[in-house]
Amino acid sequence: MRILIYSYNYHPEPIGIAPLMTELAEGLATRGHEVRVVTGMPWYPKQEIDPQYRGKLYCTEVWNGVKIQRCYVRARKKRGLVNRVLFELSFVGLSLLQALRGWRPDILIFTVPGLPVGVPATLLGWLYRCPVILNLQDILPEAAVRVGLVGNKKLIRVFEALERFNYRTATAITAIAEGFRENLLSKGVPDRKIVLIPNWVNVNFIQPLPKEESYFRRDRNLEGKFVALYSGNIALTQGLETAIDAAVYLKDLPDLAIAIVGDEKALERLEAYRQQQGADNVILAPFQPREKLPEMLAAADAGLIIQKKNIVSFNMPSKFQVLLGSGRPIVASVPLGGTADRAISAAGGIIVPPEDPAALAEAIRKLYQDRELVKKLGEQSRAAAIAHYTLDQALDRYEDLFAQLTNSG
Numbered sequence: 001m002r003i004l005i006y007s008y009n010y011h012p013e014p015i016g017i018a019p020l021m022t023e024l025a026e027g028l029a030t031r032g033h034e035v036r037v038v039t040g041m042p043w044y045p046k047q048e049i050d051p052q053y054r055g056k057l058y059c060t061e062v063w064n065g066v067k068i069q070r071c072y073v074r075a076r077k078k079r080g081l082v083n084r085v086l087f088e089l090s091f092v093g094l095s096l097l098q099a100l101r102g103w104r105p106d107i108l109i110f111t112v113p114g115l116p117v118g119v120p121a122t123l124l125g126w127l128y129r130c131p132v133i134l135n136l137q138d139i140l141p142e143a144a145v146r147v148g149l150v151g152n153k154k155l156i157r158v159f160e161a162l163e164r165f166n167y168r169t170a171t172a173i174t175a176i177a178e179g180f181r182e183n184l185l186s187k188g189v190p191d192r193k194i195v196l197i198p199n200w201v202n203v204n205f206i207q208p209l210p211k212e213e214s215y216f217r218r219d220r221n222l223e224g225k226f227v228a229l230y231s232g233n234i235a236l237t238q239g240l241e242t243a244i245d246a247a248v249y250l251k252d253l254p255d256l257a258i259a260i261v262g263d264e265k266a267l268e269r270l271e272a273y274r275q276q277q278g279a280d281n282v283i284l285a286p287f288q289p290r291e292k293l294p295e296m297l298a299a300a301d302a303g304l305i306i307q308k309k310n311i312v313s314f315n316m317p318s319k320f321q322v323l324l325g326s327g328r329p330i331v332a333s334v335p336l337g338g339t340a341d342r343a344i345s346a347a348g349g350i351i352v353p354p355e356d357p358a359a360l361a362e363a364i365r366k367l368y369q370d371r372e373l374v375k376k377l378g379e380q381s382r383a384a385a386i387a388h389y390t391l392d393q394a395l396d397r398y399e400d401l402f403a404q405l406t407n408s409g
Contacts, residue, residue, distance in 0.1 A: 225257050257282070261285045
């Protein structure tokens with residue numbers, strides 16, 4: 001088949017949707033499909049276009065068998081309503097022209113976030129007379145409103161209208177967790193439209209590696225220490241101050257450290273808080289190159305997932321599957337009964353209440369004191385990744401969905 005993927009983010013961006021869409025596109029290409037991707041110039045998470053792509057309105061390249069058609073996006077480090085609106089308009093307008101420069105697809109897939117991309121995706125579906133699949137990574141604007149990212153009532157109404165438009169016009173919606181399905185059903189989305197396809201991990205790339213061989217331990221003076229690692233997005237949904245506060249409770253253990261890896265700008269804020277709390281056992285480090293991710297994850301004895309109290313059914317961290325694949329036990333500070341809680345609990349992870357640093361510290365201490373439990377839970381994590389979250393399983397599900405949609409006309 002000819003498959004068009006429409007996504008704000010793609011390779012070489014290191015986190016979030018970009019690695020997922022890259023693996024999906026390249027995986028489909030290896031199975032014989034012809035794949036092209038319409039995306040922006042690389043801009044995330046630094047909020048500025050990578051130097052080698054600056055000054056370009058459009059560019060086209062081929063990477064690992066996938067044709068990548070990029071357009072300019074107005075990315076700015078300074079947050080604000082005007083900058084966000086201009087960013088969305090730049091991508092929606094310019095990307096549509098790129099999408100029209102190429103063959104007619106049999107299937108079109110677009111991702112949320114963000115919401116406005118549903119407009120050109122729907123228009124292309126009409127023009128090309130092809131099924132349109134909405135890959136739902138976050139429930140927007142609900143998530144943005146809950147964490148205070150969007151407060152303008154008029155803007156919220158616009159986003160809610162876009163959300164309803166996307167759900168109504170999509171031929172099918174792939175939800176990454178059962179909680180997402182429940183949220184959609186509560187909003188009147190027909191059950192026949194919803195297909196559960198969890199995010200995945202490439203278990204051939206992300207593997208359990210010996211922690212003693214990790215360059216990250218050597219470079220960060222972590223050799224001989226028990227390390228609880230958080231690596232990923234540092235945004236309003238996480239509240240990583242909880243991890244720093246938990247580290248304060250663990251200062252009596254000199255051979256234990258909490259490592260947080262993320263965007264350098266976000267780390268500046270956490271560094272100020274770390275100093276304020278006197279958490280000398282917290283190590284902050286910038287994102288590592290994607291090719292070094294397996295070795296960096298190997299530095300951990302346990303992986304951390306952190307969410308705030310109000311993140312219940314509209315966010316499922318993609319780092320979950322990656323931590324499973326690395327063969328590390330997961331300690332998750334997430335809302336009890338929420339989307340993340342159910343998935344992590346089923347995979348054998350340890351759950352503690354959100355925004356409760358004492359409970360998080362106690363769970364980490366338990367693993368520190370019981371290395372056999374660490375080994376057991378790590379093996380369970382890897383087994384869960386292989387049983388439920390491999391890239392091949394996700395590709396099978398997508399191909400089944402493609403067949404259903406095209407056969408039904």
